Amino acid sequence: MTIGTTDRSLSTQVYEFLRERIISGELEPGRRLVEREICEQLNVSRIPLREALPQLEADGFIRTMPRRGAMVTQLTLRDIEELFDVRESLEVLAARLAAANPDPIALAGLETRISAARSALDRGSDHEAAAANVAFHDDVLAMSRNRLLHGLMQPLNGRMQWLFRMTADRDIRVQCAEHEGLYAAIRDGNVELAASLAFAHVAGGRQPSLALLADVLPADR
Amino acid sequence: MTIGTTDRSLSTQVYEFLRERIISGELEPGRRLVEREICEQLNVSRIPLREALPQLEADGFIRTMPRRGAMVTQLTLRDIEELFDVRESLEVLAARLAAANPDPIALAGLETRISAARSALDRGSDHEAAAANVAFHDDVLAMSRNRLLHGLMQPLNGRMQWLFRMTADRDIRVQCAEHEGLYAAIRDGNVELAASLAFAHVAGGRQPSLALLADVLPADR
DNA sequence: GCACGGAATTTTGTATTCCAAATTCTTCCG
DNA sequence: CGGAAGAATTTGGAATACAAAATTCCGTGC
Known part of the structure; x- marks a missing residue:
């Protein structure tokens, strides 16, 4: 280029x-x-x-x-743990804010992502499903209508993207199900439920990811 | 210079x-x-x-x-609300992490900040007390032992510093008391209490600050 | 054959000069 | 007084230069 x-x-x-x-x-x-x-x-x-x-x-x-x-940047195990902690907090905040403001247009966008992921899954294209799931997260972030939050999360997610590629295929069906639950909570304006589902969603991917990475990552600086 | x-x-x-x-x-x-x-x-x-x-x-x-x-940067009211939301989440995370790891040396540092604030208050130096309180927050952040979190918060706090100067003197005694409560929760390793106290601490300053600023800030872009 | 030390080369940090394009300021005219 | 043309300023970018630091290379001695 x-x-x-x-x-x-x-x-x-x-x-x-x-x-x-x-x-x-x-x-x-x-x-x-x-x-x-x-x-x-x-x-x-x-x-x-x-x-x-x-x-x-x-x-x-x-x-x-x-x-x-x-x-x-070469992430260490500790870096990734730090990333998970911060991402956890900020994803929860995003879910909370999104649920506090369940805008119909944004909701329709989320639905699109979910059905895209599901149909990709049906076609057996795990790759596309994973992409739709990443987009879902970004849409929730946008729906939070907090530009600062969105701007902070972008580089954090960017830094973890290769990690997602390594590990996301693992339980992509679980992820889709969790996204659907989160979507419902946001749609219903159930702030606390959305928050706890978002927390569980991020936290759930944590241990498996770290376990997968434990031996390929450099030691802490 | x-x-x-x-x-x-x-x-x-x-x-x-x-x-x-x-x-x-x-x-x-x-x-x-x-x-x-x-x-x-x-x-x-x-x-x-x-x-x-x-x-x-x-x-x-x-x-x-x-x-x-x-x-x-000229912050709008909306920018500041966004800042409060994000800071709330991250300060809570910091308090949680600090309480999960109540290192004696860091605790001693926090105590120093608290007594500095209190003695400044006794001397009638609100300015020094406010500075000690800012330092207290930074120390909690450092105590979280999450460098990413610390790095993210630094510019956020920097952007709000002038706001602190405008509003911090308002209830500096309340702040000191809240810091002491937070310190005790961290010292005791009471993660959930520390989290909720940190939340209340940030959230408590929110409405008064926004009210003070409502007329001096430019409209949203 | 291999470790070590020093010279040659590369790379970064910064300055300077130059230029085009866009913006801002000035001024003059209607 | 408003507006438009022209002038001056400012940014975005290139090219070149050079000192200091870092890296590579190489030859020497063991």
Whole structure:
């Protein structure tokens, strides 16, 4: 892909380009990002790149060390536990806020996600079902009508995306069922039920994920 | 102040310089940040400045519009409600985690904050007492031993600091009392009590603050 | 053959200069 | 007084330069 033909500032495009490749795993954890390489590949000068890097760092996608450049963040087991704790709290908040404001249009959107996941499941496409489930979460977040919350969660989810890919297929049917329960609670405006279902949903994926990752992750720093 | 004599990268120093001045209110909300001015004032080139700006934006301290530069974030009433919601959730999580791990050294630190606040109060120095109370919150955050949580809360608190200054003196004695209760719950490892006290503590400051701000804040965007 | 030390190379951090495009300011005219 | 044309400012970005730090490479000695 050549950058420069579309809209927005180059810095933003570089940011998005790198973020996508980190989330997708193409730039694997630990990979060093060498400025010259990226500038050459994207055909941009160092200025927009060096504006993109601090953003990526602020969002936790890379770590930079003085005079040693940037590398893709390598999550430790502890990092992931921290992520789960925070995500748990914020997903619960999102569910609570969504249930407090069960807007019909947003509800219809959630329904779409659920039926998409279910039909993908029927067709045997676990991949599509997982994607629909990710979209469901994002929609709940949007439905919370708290832009700050949504903005905070985005990079957290991005950082966990590869983890989702590793582990989400595990119990995708369970996830779909939980989503349907959560949807019903939100639709009915049952704030406390939505909160506890959201909590259970996130918490439920925790131990299995951590167990799966225990041996592939680096030790804590 | 002249930048350049201390350690760390210039970008970081510029970032911190601007952040401090935004938090302190010296750079008031809505103020435009003109690159040339800042570069001249700090005697740095545009490069480190342009690396600092995306960081400030990622942390919510400034907003930038393409081709129109950066300005200090002007919180709307809705922004502040969103902040309260998120802070509520995260402070509760921090209290919960701290109570789950009542480390003696950290507890001693909390005690120090409490007695500092109380003695400042006895001396009639509301200002110092408020500072000690802010430090107390930060210590609880640190005690949660969740670096992600701590990192997320920092800019949120920074953005609300001027609000604290406006409203904190109001019921500083109530705050101290609530802190003491929270401290006891954490010390005793009473996770649920700590959580509900933290919730009440944040939620309690909410309506009074919003009422105070209702007429000075700009309308929602 | 391998560890070690130092030189050569690469990379980052920052400055400077330059330019186009967009925005803002000024000024002049109706 | 309002508005439009032109001037000045400002941002977004490129190219180049260079010192300092880090990394790589290589030759030497063991």
